[in-house]
Amino acid sequence: DIQMTQSPSTLSASIGDRVTITCRASQSIRTWLAWYQQKPGKAPKLLIYKASSLESGVPSRFSGSGSGTEFTLTISSLQPDDFATYYCQQYNSFWTFGQGTEVEIK
Amino acid sequence: EVQLVESGGGLVQPGGSLRLSCAASGFTFSSYNMKWVRQAPGKGLEWISYISSSSTTMYYGDSVRGRFTISRDNAKNSLYLQMNSLRAEDTAVYYCARATGVPGGGFQYYYYMDVWGKGTTVTVSS
Numbered sequence: 001d002i003q004m005t006q007s008p009s010t011l012s013a014s015i016g017d018r019v020t021i022t023c024r025a026s027q028s029i030r031t032w033l034a035w036y037q038q039k040p041g042k043a044p045k046l047l048i049y050k051a052s053s054l055e056s057g058v059p060s061r062f063s064g065s066g067s068g069t070e071f072t073l074t075i076s077s078l079q080p081d082d083f084a085t086y087y088c089q090q091y092n093s094f095w096t097f098g099q100g101t102e103v104e105i106k
Numbered sequence: 107e108v109q110l111v112e113s114g115g116g117l118v119q120p121g122g123s124l125r126l127s128c129a130a131s132g133f134t135f136s137s138y139n140m141k142w143v144r145q146a147p148g149k150g151l152e153w154i155s156y157i158s159s160s161s162t163t164m165y166y167g168d169s170v171r172g173r174f175t176i177s178r179d180n181a182k183n184s185l186y187l188q189m190n191s192l193r194a195e196d197t198a199v200y201y202c203a204r205a206t207g208v209p210g211g212g213f214q215y216y217y218y219m220d221v222w223g224k225g226t227t228v229t230v231s232s
Contacts, residue, residue: 032210034218036151043201043222044143044151050208055220087151091218094165095141095153 002090006098012106019075021101023088028068032092035073039084108132108221110202115226122192128185128202136180139205142187144198192230199225
């Protein structure tokens, strides 16, 4: 099974900050990686697929990069609506999520 | 509007059964593979089951294999999850999700989840 590890688990940031979340796979997943945003009590929302493709309707301040085993999600300028938990997910071999990164207000 | 609406959750005793449903609308349901994902209270997301568009292929996560059965009725635009032998650790919010494929070379596609329902809560407790 492919394991996904995100870091950090919690991130404290201010409005306007540049935020980066890292996701590492236990083996190569090429670019078969998605990022999701989840707010409390809500369903996950797709942000990025194929490591760097922005889902339609998602603000351009979100971007993804990486391939193989190391990936990043970057928010270029944190907005009030961005405080949430973010999950990476591999879909190279079945489907596995990272444990999540909570972005909280500093 | 593309929409998925889950139903069927509730309180059930350990060892009991429950059937979840997911009603799809706003897209051609029969053209899409589908999945179930769950989230235990305060925990992360866990994929538990997948079904292909024509029901020819099903996959299950290790934690539910042999106890849960995924199915669909394309005529009714509906996805189902039959859950048997329920345990306390099955307590979670259950989401259905649409799987959209990206070609990966040859005839192989790789599927991520692009549309999610709001979820239905299952509580397993005596």
